[in-house]
Amino acid sequence: MSKEKISVQENKKMATIRDISLKCGVSVSTVSKVLNGYREIGEETSKAVMKAAEELGYVPNSYARQLKLKKSYNIGVLFDTLSVYGLKNEYFAHILAALRENASQGGYDITFIENNIGNRRMTYLEHCKYRNFDGICIVCADFTNPEVLDVVNSDFPVVTIDHSFNEAISILSDNSGGMRDLAQYIVSMGHKKIAYIHGNKSSVTHNRLVAFHQVLAEHDIVIPEYYMKEGEYRLAESAEEFTYELLNLSDRPTCILASDDYAALGVIKAIKRAGLRFPEDISVAGFDGISISQALEPKLTTVKQDTEKLGEQAAKKLICLMESPMTTPLEHIVLKAELIIGDSVKKLR
Amino acid sequence: MSKEKISVQENKKMATIRDISLKCGVSVSTVSKVLNGYREIGEETSKAVMKAAEELGYVPNSYARQLKLKKSYNIGVLFDTLSVYGLKNEYFAHILAALRENASQGGYDITFIENNIGNRRMTYLEHCKYRNFDGICIVCADFTNPEVLDVVNSDFPVVTIDHSFNEAISILSDNSGGMRDLAQYIVSMGHKKIAYIHGNKSSVTHNRLVAFHQVLAEHDIVIPEYYMKEGEYRLAESAEEFTYELLNLSDRPTCILASDDYAALGVIKAIKRAGLRFPEDISVAGFDGISISQALEPKLTTVKQDTEKLGEQAAKKLICLMESPMTTPLEHIVLKAELIIGDSVKKLR
DNA sequence: CTGAAAGCGCTTACAG
């Protein structure tokens, strides 16, 4: 009975440096030095301290530690849950997974940046200050939101993904290159009537659109403006609707590009529901290269963004920036986006 | 020039309670009381303090706060990145999104539990102690790992998802009920030769298998043991391989259940590649109800787990447990899993 | 209504 009580108590109350010092009969300074690996402490003493720490199940208290050291070993991740973005989008979820993996290997934890804490409302930047993040990674956010810009312009080390600023390191896929390769390939398959249900306006969307039009221009291909539709990223339903519109045209396209792979599913669905054959009658291409795109039959032709590397680079560059700000340039890193040729684009004779 | 310097400096150095007290000519105690809304401070003083805090852009320091208050407003999330689980699985990613959303609304931040920090290795439990989490949610983890069990058995408030323990609150889908409904439906569509490529062993898998066999037994349906295959959750490739084996049987099944929707894609792919028609020749059903399952044509028949509610309940129950441990029972909450009838199971005459 | 003091758990010059 009394034994239980003690064990519960020991469990509940976390051992402090003070407990160790008491148990060993040395000062807290000495204990601290041993625990931090200072070589100046005598071997005897060191051993005793280590033993006591072990026995007491001592774990340092990060809060006390950080209060002194001004270092939290914690990275704030801005991951807006805008409608269809965020964790529900495999693209971002995979980036986060890689980011976390690499941050952890570098010794940093990850905490989501929020708009409030306890019952008080906070801006993103205030939240970052409150939690004393060592650095910040903006994975997906509305970059027109002033709160987001405040974070970018703050004194925190910042890395952004999919968006570049002068004030921060940014990691991007080569959207232009990826789209160029894709468009080039589609043209090479004999398509001239190519429609594009692109995503909502953003710098990423813009770059893809430009590349798309450039390739067409280079091949003297002119498409009617009603071949261009502004859908919503990731929304299969939205893409499905626009596809019906395209299929109803008298000069219907022979190939439809979707804003991303999720949207491509909507396009394919519409084609089948309209009683047409896919890809025999209408070809389709996606973007992102999410896992299911390759599990489909026929496989989807798409552009694979290297989420693994995007997350990895974000973490690594951020750690560099946090640990040696003076020797880390605020560069824009562009990662190759790879064309994946599936069977969803038919060769026209 | 000097102006810039000052502004940079002001930005960099975060204002403390002390700065406010200096600016107002009152004590730090008084400032603290005003900031914390104690009603005892004079109106004049209060106003002055609030104004100064505003002007200095004061944000409290969570580390100092927690050191005193023993409350971190931070929830640790155990989210193992086992091979194909974790963030790469839409099921878990959606649960995490809902969990985060609800935790945030309740005033709590979310930090991933890791195995190390800085350059020192830590167990999961040590990490939790280090970060002083107020509570812990185990979303996906290997429950045979002793480190995980240590967390469950610790004094931290714990909520687990998809796995029950006596020592913690658990939130689960009604896997039995969902599978019963699915199996019942398939049988009602006239299928008797039903194969099941189930996932690797776990309590969840077990419950689904039991329900599956019960329904068959109730209908006096006997299936050969080679209709049962142990695949890997989420791995389309694995399911695809097993499907070829099933299709090569002389008494091939008329319907194949997959461990989950991702795996179902592999099954469908194999059927098509084998030159058979889907769903005319072979029917397919999945599990989980991830978003793409409904974007496919034909739509997949599956069982939708309510990830929204799983995450929500996990957050809400954990907050209850943290804030009023004495009045919060350690219950096991089972959430309805809904049969979604698509067009992937054909009616046999 | 206000403030001095103690203390949360830790680290690190500094002195010996």
Next chain:
DNA sequence: CTGAAAGCGCTTACAG
């Protein structure tokens, strides 16, 4: 080789 002391930023009995 070891320890006393100061301090990180905050809160809260306690005294006035």
